[in-house]
Amino acid sequence: MNQSIRGRNLTAAALALAATVALTACGAETEAASDARPAKATPAPVADPVVASFDGGLYVLDGATLKLRKTVELSGFNRVNPAGDDEHVVVSTDSGFRIMDATRQTFTGVEFPGAKPGHVVRHAGRTTLFSDGTGKVTVFDPDALDGDRKPDSRTYTSAEPHHGVALELADGRLLSTLGTEEKRTGALVLDKDGREIDRAENCPGVHGEAAAEGEAIAVGCENGVLLYRDGKFTKVDAPDDYGRIGNQAGSDASPVLLGDYKTDKEAELERPTRVSLIDTEKAKLRLVDLGASYSFRSLGRGPEGEALVLGTDGVLRVLDPATGTVREKISSVAAWQEPLDWQQPRPALFVRAHTAYVSEPAKRALHAFDLRSGEKVASVTLPKSTNELSGTVAGH
Numbered sequence: 001m002n003q004s005i006r007g008r009n010l011t012a013a014a015l016a017l018a019a020t021v022a023l024t025a026c027g028a029e030t031e032a033a034s035d036a037r038p039a040k041a042t043p044a045p046v047a048d049p050v051v052a053s054f055d056g057g058l059y060v061l062d063g064a065t066l067k068l069r070k071t072v073e074l075s076g077f078n079r080v081n082p083a084g085d086d087e088h089v090v091v092s093t094d095s096g097f098r099i100m101d102a103t104r105q106t107f108t109g110v111e112f113p114g115a116k117p118g119h120v121v122r123h124a125g126r127t128t129l130f131s132d133g134t135g136k137v138t139v140f141d142p143d144a145l146d147g148d149r150k151p152d153s154r155t156y157t158s159a160e161p162h163h164g165v166a167l168e169l170a171d172g173r174l175l176s177t178l179g180t181e182e183k184r185t186g187a188l189v190l191d192k193d194g195r196e197i198d199r200a201e202n203c204p205g206v207h208g209e210a211a212a213e214g215e216a217i218a219v220g221c222e223n224g225v226l227l228y229r230d231g232k233f234t235k236v237d238a239p240d241d242y243g244r245i246g247n248q249a250g251s252d253a254s255p256v257l258l259g260d261y262k263t264d265k266e267a268e269l270e271r272p273t274r275v276s277l278i279d280t281e282k283a284k285l286r287l288v289d290l291g292a293s294y295s296f297r298s299l300g301r302g303p304e305g306e307a308l309v310l311g312t313d314g315v316l317r318v319l320d321p322a323t324g325t326v327r328e329k330i331s332s333v334a335a336w337q338e339p340l341d342w343q344q345p346r347p348a349l350f351v352r353a354h355t356a357y358v359s360e361p362a363k364r365a366l367h368a369f370d371l372r373s374g375e376k377v378a379s380v381t382l383p384k385s386t387n388e389l390s391g392t393v394a395g396h
Helices: 012-028
Strands: 030-032 050-054 057-061 068-073 079-082 088-092 096-101 106-113 117-123 126-131 136-140 153-157 166-168 174-179 184-190 196-200 207-212 216-221 224-229 232-237 256-259 274-279 284-289 299-301 307-310 315-319 326-331 349-352 355-360 365-370 376-381 386-391
Touching: 050 079, 079 117, 088 117, 096 117, 096 126, 117 166, 117 207, 126 166, 136 166, 136 174, 153 174, 174 216, 184 224, 196 232, 207 256, 216 256, 224 274, 232 284, 256 299, 256 307, 274 307, 299 349, 307 349, 349 386, 355 386
Parallel strands: 079 386
Antiparallel strands: 030 326, 050 057, 050 386, 057 068, 079 088, 088 096, 096 106, 117 126, 126 136, 136 153, 166 174, 174 184, 184 196, 207 216, 216 224, 224 232, 256 274, 274 284, 299 307, 307 315, 315 326, 349 355, 355 365, 365 376
8 A cells, every 4th residue: 555656567767767757747736946856756645544524424535545435424514633543533523522433434432522622632642622612621642542442531621611722741731721702811731730830811812723843832822822832931922913823733843833824803804825934942933925825724734844835826835944935836726715604615735744635625626745746646536525634643
């Protein structure tokens, strides 16, 4: 399953030649920077499952070929996230968080009930769930997922329910957001025994999280980001009075976080063209204009810390997080526009190792690209348009 998609019976020399030809042929799709990497053979992505939601269920696909393995019927608006191991995904349903064994294409008997299941966060070998309707936080070891047996878990309930997020640090400290249904203000930190040891309430509209190299944690605010690093909170202010960073993507390979950036507080839907790069070591924020808008499902990180953004012009941009320079442009899907309703389908990005998976709902399609070559290595047309896109991801 790890063989190249093309030319499985070619000799090693022929494979190298084929890779060179393929890279030349895709020049119209891939715009490389002046320091473009040398041509090399493009291995296939791993076959670990990819899971995509659609109106009425879930598609489970082979991660290498994108062959549809199974269609799982499931009514309602469902969201999918990696559970944190190489077998399971977490599916947010109307009743709570359900665990699916994606390798066997079936739900297990494990469920974490709760109204309005929200963020699922993987960090330091632990997976943290936040139920917006109850304010309950649940933390478990994803490696303990075993059939229908529910893993032991740590729980914490927020003072009031709100649209929040939480994660457990490597030493057992728990960071969780503060707020109510009407107003969100910041975050607090509990020690491993559940005692509050720190809090910061200078992060209006707190939303989303990401972890960077050195276990620097950020949550987004309407005026920048709030960092938690080395046992203390630091606020990084946006250059605008209203500079909302509500979605972030982090990498253990980089101290710089990737975030969105919005400045129009009154907009029904702002379609920003700038992204934010937050240096967690220097506590500084840089804005980069991409020349195209994007959505909250457009952000990702590569295995070497690359910052990835899928634009509405159909181009997947690969940025150097340290400089903000666009290193590469990969033409991935047709141009699209973000819908007003956040639950409606739009192209989504899911990154695993060196493979970027990109959905194209308008064509009922899903594509896989190798980030080292920019080459499309697999593509499939599905019975229905997909919405959310995820898969199994071992490690944190």
